[in-house]
Amino acid sequence: MKPIVNTDHLYEVISHVQDYQNSDWDTFKKAYELSQLSMTNKNELNSLKYLPNLELLPHQREAVEKVIFHMHGRAILADEVGLGKTIEAGVILKELMIKGLVKKVLILVPSSLIRQWESEMNYTFFIPARAKHRSYPWEVYDIVISSIDLAKKEPHASTLIEQEFDLLIVDEAHRLKNADTKNYQFVKQLKSTYCLLLTATPIQNKIDEVYHLMKIVRPGLLGDKRIFKEKVKKSSYDTIQTLIKQSMVRSRKSDVQDPWATREIKTIQVDFTEEEQHVYDALQQLETSHALTNLTLSREFCSSREACYLSMKKQENLKESHIIELIEQLPNHAKALKTMDLIKEIDDKVIIFTEYKSSQLYLQWLCQQNGISAVPYNGDFRKSKKQWMLQLFQNNAKVLIATDAGAEGLNLQFCKNMIHYDLPWNPMKLEQRIGRIHRFGQKDTVNIFYVVLNNTMDERILNLLYDKLSVFEGVIGEIDQILSSFGANSFEEEITDIIQESHSTKEAEIKIDNLMSVIQSESENSEGELKDETS
Amino acid sequence: MKQAEIHGFLYEFFDHRQASILENHDGLLTVKLTRELDQQLMNRPFYWQYINTMGYEGEPMTVTYKSKEGVEADGEWIHFGSPRLQQIFNVIQEEGRYTTLYENISENTKRTPLYPWFVCNLQVKYRGWYIHDEMVSIGILLTNGTMRFNWIDENIDQHFVQHVPDYAYKIPYIISPERSIEHLTKELSNRIEQESTSFSEKSIELYNQELNMLDELTELHTEEDQQFYDQSKEQIYERLYPKVEVNWINGGLFYLTQERTRQLTTSQ
Numbered sequence: 001m002k003p004i005v006n007t008d009h010l011y012e013v014i015s016h017v018q019d020y021q022n023s024d025w026d027t028f029k030k031a032y033e034l035s036q037l038s039m040t041n042k043n044e045l046n047s048l049k050y051l052p053n054l055e056l057l058p059h060q061r062e063a064v065e066k067v068i069f070h071m072h073g074r075a076i077l078a079d080e081v082g083l084g085k086t087i088e089a090g091v092i093l094k095e096l097m098i099k100g101l102v103k104k105v106l107i108l109v110p111s112s113l114i115r116q117w118e119s120e121m122n123y124t125f126f127i128p129a130r131a132k133h134r135s136y137p138w139e140v141y142d143i144v145i146s147s148i149d150l151a152k153k154e155p156h157a158s159t160l161i162e163q164e165f166d167l168l169i170v171d172e173a174h175r176l177k178n179a180d181t182k183n184y185q186f187v188k189q190l191k192s193t194y195c196l197l198l199t200a201t202p203i204q205n206k207i208d209e210v211y212h213l214m215k216i217v218r219p220g221l222l223g224d225k226r227i228f229k230e231k232v233k234k235s236s237y238d239t240i241q242t243l244i245k246q247s248m249v250r251s252r253k254s255d256v257q258d259p260w261a262t263r264e265i266k267t268i269q270v271d272f273t274e275e276e277q278h279v280y281d282a283l284q285q286l287e288t289s290h291a292l293t294n295l296t297l298s299r300e301f302c303s304s305r306e307a308c309y310l311s312m313k314k315q316e317n318l319k320e321s322h323i324i325e326l327i328e329q330l331p332n333h334a335k336a337l338k339t340m341d342l343i344k345e346i347d348d349k350v351i352i353f354t355e356y357k358s359s360q361l362y363l364q365w366l367c368q369q370n371g372i373s374a375v376p377y378n379g380d381f382r383k384s385k386k387q388w389m390l391q392l393f394q395n396n397a398k399v400l401i402a403t404d405a406g407a408e409g410l411n412l413q414f415c416k417n418m419i420h421y422d423l424p425w426n427p428m429k430l431e432q433r434i435g436r437i438h439r440f441g442q443k444d445t446v447n448i449f450y451v452v453l454n455n456t457m458d459e460r461i462l463n464l465l466y467d468k469l470s471v472f473e474g475v476i477g478e479i480d481q482i483l484s485s486f487g488a489n490s491f492e493e494e495i496t497d498i499i500q501e502s503h504s505t506k507e508a509e510i511k512i513d514n515l516m517s518v519i520q521s522e523s524e525n526s527e528g529e530l531k532d533e534t535s
Numbered sequence: 536m537k538q539a540e541i542h543g544f545l546y547e548f549f550d551h552r553q554a555s556i557l558e559n560h561d562g563l564l565t566v567k568l569t570r571e572l573d574q575q576l577m578n579r580p581f582y583w584q585y586i587n588t589m590g591y592e593g594e595p596m597t598v599t600y601k602s603k604e605g606v607e608a609d610g611e612w613i614h615f616g617s618p619r620l621q622q623i624f625n626v627i628q629e630e631g632r633y634t635t636l637y638e639n640i641s642e643n644t645k646r647t648p649l650y651p652w653f654v655c656n657l658q659v660k661y662r663g664w665y666i667h668d669e670m671v672s673i674g675i676l677l678t679n680g681t682m683r684f685n686w687i688d689e690n691i692d693q694h695f696v697q698h699v700p701d702y703a704y705k706i707p708y709i710i711s712p713e714r715s716i717e718h719l720t721k722e723l724s725n726r727i728e729q730e731s732t733s734f735s736e737k738s739i740e741l742y743n744q745e746l747n748m749l750d751e752l753t754e755l756h757t758e759e760d761q762q763f764y765d766q767s768k769e770q771i772y773e774r775l776y777p778k779v780e781v782n783w784i785n786g787g788l789f790y791l792t793q794e795r796t797r798q799l800t801t802s803q
Contacts, residue, residue, distance in 0.1 A: 001735040002728045003663070003777035007720040010655070013632075013783040014716050020633035025695040026551065028785060031631025032656055032687060034624050035670070035784045037536060039658065042667035050616030052538070069665070072741075072774050099666050126618050189759070191766045193773045219767045220748030227751075 040099045043069065047094040054124060056091065059251040060084050064091045066249050073101075073194035074217050076173070076210075076248040081200045081432055082439030083251050086117070089169055089196050090125040096194060097127070102166040103142055105129070106190065109171040111147035111383045113409045117171070118145055138163065147383075148175065152186040161189045168192035172408060173199040176216070177209035188216055201428070210244060218247045263438060267450045267462065270338040279326045280456060283308070286323065293318075295500050298457050299355075303422045305330050306358035335453055336363060339421060340370050342449060343399060350417040352401045353433050355424065363401050363421065373397040379405030404429055412436045419449045423461050426492040460505065464512050465495065536615050541602040545613065548623055562603020563610065568595040575626050576619075634787035636695035638795060643702050649790035651677040651708040653715045654686050656784040659727065663738030663777035671723065674789070674799070675715040677708030681800050682722060689799060695789065705790055712788070720781070727779050738777035745771045 023031070040046040045064060048056070056064070059079070067075045067088075073096060077085045096102035107129065109117050114131045121129035121143070129143040132151075138144065138159050148170070151160055168190055170176065176184045176197070195217055214222050222228045222243065232240060272280060283297050293315075300307035309327050312318040336359075343350055354360050360376055367374035375389045375397045393400040394414060404424070415437050424430050438446045450466065452458040488494060494515055502508035536544065542562055549566045550556060558565035568576065573595035574583055586593035599610030600619070613620050637649060652674045659669040674686030683689070699705065710718075749767050791799070 001732070001739050001777070003661070003731055003735045003738070003779045005724045005727055005779045005781065007724070007781045009780070009782045010657070010716055010720065014713055017633060017712070021630070022636075022697060022787070023631045023634045023785075024697055025634070025636055027627060027631040028634045028636070028787075029631075029691065031628045031785050034628055035656070035658065038624075039668040039670055040666065042661075042665040052614050052616065074770075074774070099668075100660065101662070101666065126616055126621075128618070188763060189766075191769070193770050195770075218745075218748075219763070220745070220751050223748075223751050 038098070045091070045095055047091055047098050050094065050098065051091070051125065054087075054091075056087070057084065057256070059256045060088050060091070063088045063249040063251065064095065067092050067196070068095055071247055071249075073167075074196075074247065076197045076199065076213055076217055078199055078248055078250040080250075080252050081435035083253065083256060084439075085198045085200070086120060086171070087124070088249075089171075089198060090121060090127070092196060093121075093167060093169070094125050094127060096167060102194060104163070104165050105143040105167045105169070106151075106160065106163075106165045106192070107143070107145040107169045107171070108148045108151055108187070109145060109169075110175075110409060111149060112386050113171060114145050114147060114383065115387055116409070116411065121145075148183055148187070152182055157186055161186075161191070163191070165190065165192035167194040167196070169196045169198070171198045173197035173213060174201050174209075177212060179212040184212060200432075210248075214244065214247060221247055263434070263446050263448055265448045265450070267452055268338060268342060269452055269454055269459075270335050271454050272334050272456070275326075275330055276334055277455070279323060279330065282323050282326065286318075286321065289317065292496070292500060295457070295496065299422075301327075302335070302453050302456050302458050303354060303356050304333050304336060304359040304362045306362050307356040310358050332366075333362070335421070335451055336366050339363070339419060339451055340366055340372070342419065342451070343367070343372055344370070346417050346447075348417055349393070349397075349415045350399050350419060351412060351415055351437065352399060352419045352421050353407070354401065354403060354421040356422070357403060359421065360401050360403055367399055367401075372399055374399035374401055376400075377402040377407065379403065404433065407436060408432065410436050411439070413439060413442050416442070416444050417447045417449070419451060421451055423450060423452070423458060423466065425461060425465070425495045426490070427465070428491070457499075460499065460508070461495075464499075464505075464509055538602065538614060541613055541615070541620070545600055545602065545623070548627070557597065558599070560606075562606045563599070563601055563608055565597065565599040565610075567597045570595050576622055628785075632783075632785050634785070635790075636697060636787070637699050637703065637790045638792050639694040639696045640700045640703060640792060643700055645702060647700075647703045648706050648793060649699070649703050650706050650793060650796045652683075652686070652789045652791055652796075653677055653708075653712045653786070654789050655716070655719060655786040656687055657723075658782040658784055659723075660780040660782065661731065661734060661777075662780065663775055664734055664741055670784070673719055673723070675710070675719060676796065676800065677710045677712070677715060678706060680710055680715070680718060682719065683799050686799075690789070693795075699790070703790075723781065731777070731779065735777040738775055742771060742775040742777075745775060 045061075045068070048054070060083075063077065063079070067073065067077070073092070077088055079085050079088070093102065093105065107117060107121075118129055118131050121127040127143060129145055130141055132138070132141070132144050132146040138156065146156075150156060168187075170187060176187055178184060197213055197217055199213070211222050211225065211228050223231065271277075280298065280301055283301055284294060286294060286297070288294055288297075297308055297311065300311055305327050309324065312321060312324055312327075318324075339352070343352075352363060354363065357378060357380075360378060364374050364376050373396060375392045377386065377389050377393075377400055381389065389400070390410070390412075393412075400412070400415070418434060418437055420430070420433065424433070434446070434448060450462065452462050489497070495512070498508050498511045498515070502511060542564060545564050546556065546559060549564070549568075549572070552569060552572055554569050554572055555567040556564070557567055570593060573579075573593075576598075577596055583593065599608060600613045601608060601610040602613045611619060640647060654672070654674045657671045657673070659671050661667045661669075672685055672687035674683045675681070676683070746768065749764065749771065752764070
């Protein structure tokens with residue numbers, strides 16, 4: 001068997017000899033020696049010597065080596081949040097460039113992350129990547145960063161599909177998990193020799209979502225869709241995992257030796273005022289078409305009057321309810337006031353997370369009333385506004401009030417304090433939030449605050465769920481797929497069902513304990529498999 | 536290249552190209568560029584286009600480069616991997632791409648013939664199962680076609696000059712450089728094929744394995760499916776099929792004395 005030997009370049013140079021000036025011996029020798037420096041060696045990462053200021057952590061180095069040497073440049077990078085997927089992708093890109101294999105690169109990221117990618121590629125990796133500008137056509141860029149939302153639109157999509165890229169990088173690739181979406185169809189059509197999909201949540205809900213991601217990265221690895229589905233039914237979760245691992249790198253925080261700052265977790269307890277408690281109780285008794293509504297309204301009311309009020313106003317059968325009047329008369333919200341006190345006590349920058357945009361607005365107004373400089377951040381903001389808000393937070397403001405949507409991928413290591421104004425019901429969401437500040441590079445202790453209203457849904461969730469969070473250590477990103485392998489709903493849906501259907505706290509507690517033990521035993525099984533495989 | 540070597544390297548680079556060195560301390564170098572260096576390094580084509588059109592002198596820039604930690608001065612930090620250093624490398628590699636040189640026989644008093652060697656320094660890049668570069672230097676004596684591997688390493692300590700030394704004369708070549716390239720690629724290809732059997736076998740094994748997996752996808756109903764199949768095949772071929780690319784680094788004509796030529800053709 002013979003390789004294809006291509007000597008075209010020699011003939012090309014020889015036919016243009018007359019265009020070259022004769023160099024002196026010294027320069028000739030130097031040119032030769034410099035070329036020797038740039039020769040790459042088969043079992044070595046050659047890019048690292050070009051990046052003297054970058055210190056790869058062991059798991060990052062391992063990931064890069066796996067992708068380059070074993071996966072031959074096509075992979076899903078699925079490290080848990082905060083472990084440095086962007087760094088891994090940057091080194092892989094750099095390595096492929098230095099090896100002379102990659103010149104044309106398309107990087108698709110959420111629009112909020114474009115600037116961050118651009119500056120990271122340029123300053124950390126000295127890779128001249130540019131954000132797509134509307135005045136220039138795609139063809140002029142060698143390495144271009146864009147949002148998938150822009151790229152998939154015409155006329156961009158057709159232009160991009162025509163081009164042949166050497167490397168395609170898609171960040172937050174869980175946005176591609178659904179094969180019927182335009183996102184997926186578009187990315188699938190892009191022609192690229194090498195390919196990296198980055199996601200912290202590779203299989204959020206159903207195991208066959210990974211099938212579609214894998215089809216882009218390594219078509220055929222999981223076989224035909226029908227065959228794969230049957231395989232999933234017959235074989236265990238772990239057999240599929242083993243197969244997937246051939247083209248997926250995944251480090252978990254719990255596996256990675258922890259040179260990290262520690263987390264200090266504090267729970268701040270607040271009581272509703274009498275009037276507020278009255279409204280809350282009334283909400284419990286409220287006649288609604290569905291029990292779920294009571295639950296939702298109670299949760300909202302635990303966050304702010306506004307959140308609950310707006311959602312009642314939207315519903316035909318509730319908008320005339322007497323409770324609305326009661327809410328209107330409330331002067332403020334005990335939890336928000338307590339939060340203001342807490343912020344004042346913290347002599348440093350703080351991030352507040354809330355689930356509701358109306359609470360976000362209220363908190364911002366309240367901060368202003370209290371003379372605290374605060375900026376909002378949510379998924380609806382335009383790219384430039386997001387950038388600006390972050391800059392304000394870093395340089396001027398004390399507080400960033402964020403919603404979960406829009407905060408993904410943010411790197412806010414300069415902040416050490418986080419207040420969970422509402423408690424998310426999915427531990428993964430909580431982890432995503434904390435990952436914004438508690439990530440590699442954070443050297444200080446990170447302070448996490450839960451603000452909880454006594455005798456409410458808040459407290460129930462705290463007791464039922466948060467005391468047992470350690471169960472999830474190491475599987476936080478996989479809770480949902482573990483559940484789905486049992487045919488269960490997502491974690492949040494399961495919790496909602498349990499709380500809604502249980503007649504007593506005791507009952508809810510038992511049900512949640514059951515749910516957790518299922519996750520725990522399944523995660524222990526797969527840990528066991530993992531170890532077998534590596535030994 | 537170590538960080539400590541960078542200062543000396545930069546100094547030599549600018550000094551060699553007649554730039555005025557304004558400041559030269561350990562790790563700190565301030566240089567007034569020449570017109571040519573400014574155009575090569577400073578990336579301001581519009582300025583120079585304007586200057587040239589207007590027939591002005593132009594004012595080349597003064598630059599300061601730092602290459603040692605702790606140096607207190609405003610200046611650009613230069614390290615291995617920094618774009619500026621890469622740019623300077625590129626200037627050297629571009630300038631040093633081709634040459635015609637003569638063995639330096641400075642104290643020569645009698646008529647001396649110089650024999651033509653065509654020298655190619657090549658990068659051989661393997662791509663497939665692994666990616667690996669090799670440097671190959673081949674000299675061909677253009678009077679009889681003798682081929683010498685590792686030519687550059689054998690001659691790196693010699694002295695060469697750009698003009699024919701006094702009393703020396705060039706023996707005309709019998710084989711043209713263009714012809715010699717044909718011999719050379721044939722010989723090189725043979726060697727590569729012989730030496731890379733395990734690389735080829737392993738690469739083709741991987742290639743076939745991926746192709747077979749791809750073929751298991753049966754849903755090829757639409758034109759889009761077909762397109763996806765084709766582009767996947769292409770991508771697999773690009774990455775895994777064993778390929779060796781031979782690239783020109785630098786080379787040219789070297790005229791050597793009979794004695795030196797004999798040393799090279801007889802020694803092993």
